[in-house]
Amino acid sequence: MPRRRIDGGATQPSSRNANVVIALVECHSGYAMIEPPLSIESLQARAAGELNQWTGSAARWSAAAPGRVNVIGEHTDYNGGWVLPMAIDRYTVLVAAPGLQADAIRVRSLSLGEQSALSLSRLSDLSDDKWMRYLQGVLAEYAHREVVCPPLDIVVASSVPVGGGLSSSAALALAMAHLIEAVTETTWSPSERIRAAVSAERDGAGVPCGMMDQTVVEQGQQGSVLLLDCAEDLISSIIPCDNPQIAWLVIHSGVAHELADGAYAQRRTECRMICKALRVDSLRDVTPEMIASLTPDLPTESPTPSPALSPRPFSSQGPLDEVLRRRARHVVTENQRVLAATEALKTANWPILGQLLFESHQSLRDDYQVSCEELDLLVELAQGHDAVFGARMTGGGFGGCIVALVNREALSSVATSISQGFAQQVGLSPRCYQVNPSAGAGVWAVSS
Numbered sequence: 001m002p003r004r005r006i007d008g009g010a011t012q013p014s015s016r017n018a019n020v021v022i023a024l025v026e027c028h029s030g031y032a033m034i035e036p037p038l039s040i041e042s043l044q045a046r047a048a049g050e051l052n053q054w055t056g057s058a059a060r061w062s063a064a065a066p067g068r069v070n071v072i073g074e075h076t077d078y079n080g081g082w083v084l085p086m087a088i089d090r091y092t093v094l095v096a097a098p099g100l101q102a103d104a105i106r107v108r109s110l111s112l113g114e115q116s117a118l119s120l121s122r123l124s125d126l127s128d129d130k131w132m133r134y135l136q137g138v139l140a141e142y143a144h145r146e147v148v149c150p151p152l153d154i155v156v157a158s159s160v161p162v163g164g165g166l167s168s169s170a171a172l173a174l175a176m177a178h179l180i181e182a183v184t185e186t187t188w189s190p191s192e193r194i195r196a197a198v199s200a201e202r203d204g205a206g207v208p209c210g211m212m213d214q215t216v217v218e219q220g221q222q223g224s225v226l227l228l229d230c231a232e233d234l235i236s237s238i239i240p241c242d243n244p245q246i247a248w249l250v251i252h253s254g255v256a257h258e259l260a261d262g263a264y265a266q267r268r269t270e271c272r273m274i275c276k277a278l279r280v281d282s283l284r285d286v287t288p289e290m291i292a293s294l295t296p297d298l299p300t301e302s303p304t305p306s307p308a309l310s311p312r313p314f315s316s317q318g319p320l321d322e323v324l325r326r327r328a329r330h331v332v333t334e335n336q337r338v339l340a341a342t343e344a345l346k347t348a349n350w351p352i353l354g355q356l357l358f359e360s361h362q363s364l365r366d367d368y369q370v371s372c373e374e375l376d377l378l379v380e381l382a383q384g385h386d387a388v389f390g391a392r393m394t395g396g397g398f399g400g401c402i403v404a405l406v407n408r409e410a411l412s413s414v415a416t417s418i419s420q421g422f423a424q425q426v427g428l429s430p431r432c433y434q435v436n437p438s439a440g441a442g443v444w445a446v447s448s
C-alpha cells in the first residue's frame, strides 16, 4: 500500500540511515518533546484574525469539535461490536461571517494552508478538494431537510493532526454541523448530527466508516471514555478516567494514514464474507468457538505479517480461508478485550489494561494487518519502557498514531526515550501529545 509521510516524502526504509545524523543533531539540541495543547479560545482568535484580514468581516458564528483517541476496540464498530474511545483536548474550530460571494461557501483552512469554495446551488457536485467534501456533505444533509445555509466565509483552525488517525475529518464535519445550526438557528439532536457527519464521510469522502468517530466527537465527556455498543449505536457507559496516576501519550508515526484508498473497504468486505460463511448478521454474533470449529489448523502463533495477504476466492460451504479466519479472530477477540478493558479501567487496574492494549496491537498487526512498520516500532519501543503499562496503534491504521498508557510521573522520560529510539531508527523525531478526555462538539461563543 502506498503511504505518504506528513512531510510529503515517501516512506523508504532504505533512505532511513541517511537521515539519522540529522535526527541525532535534533536530539542533542533538545526535543520539544510533548506538544502543548492550544485552547479553543486561542484557535478561535487565530481563525477570527485570519477571517478579518481575508474578508474585512468580524467573526459572527463559531463552533468547535474535538479529535478522538480510541483506547481499544479497533475495526469492531462496523461489525456491530464494542469500542472504548475518548474525545481529546485537540480541536477543530470554525469561525464564520456572512459570505461576500453570492451562492458560495468559501473556506480557508489555516492548518492545511489552503482555500476552497463550493456552490450552494450545486452541493451534489463533489469538490476537487477532499477536505471540502466533509463540509459539503454535511451542508447537503441539512439542505435535504430544508435547513439551507446562506453564503458564508469560513476560516478553519485546528490542533487535531491531519492524517494522524485522530478523527480530524469527523471533527471538521461535526464542527460544521454545529456551525450550520448556529447560522440557521436550528437544533438537531446529537444522533441526527452524527448521522449527517457519517453520511458526509461515506458519501462525500468515500470511506465506508462505522459510527465510532462521529459518536465520540459529538458526545465526548470531560474526564471520561465512552463504552459504545455499535450494534445499537448507543453509549452503554461513561467511564471516568482522569486518574492522576496515569497519562495518555499519543505519538505520531509521521506516516499519513489513508482510509479511502481501498484497504479499509477491503476489510469491511472480508468481514461481510465471514458473516455469510457463518450465516450470521454480524461478527458480534460470532464466538471464539465458532471460529475454532472452522479452523482446526489455525496456529496459535501468528506468521510474519504480510501486507500482500488478501483473501482467495471463497466458498461459503468450505472452511474459512486462512486470511478470513484471522480477520474474524481479530474482531471476536478485540470485542472481548474491550469488555475486559472496561472492567480494568473501572477498577484502575493499569497493568491489566496495559496488557490488553499490547494484545490489541498484536492482533491488529498480525491478524487484521492494518499496522505498519513505524507503528510497530513505536509500540515496541514503548514496550521496552518500565513506566509504560501498554500501547497500541489507534484509529483505522496504515499509519497515524499510537496511544500509550503511561505512569504520569514518568511521562516526559517515556516520550523522550521513545522519540530518541524512533529517531535513531527512522530518522525522524515523532510528534508527541499528552491528551486528556474532553467534552464533545458544540457552538462556541465568539469572543469580542
Ligand code: GAF
Pocket: 073, 074, 075, 076, 077, 078, 209, 210, 211, 212, 213, 259, 395, 396, 397
Ligand atoms: C476509522 C473509522 F472511521 C471508524 O469507523 C473505525 O472503523 C476505525 O477506523 C477503526 O476502528 O477511524
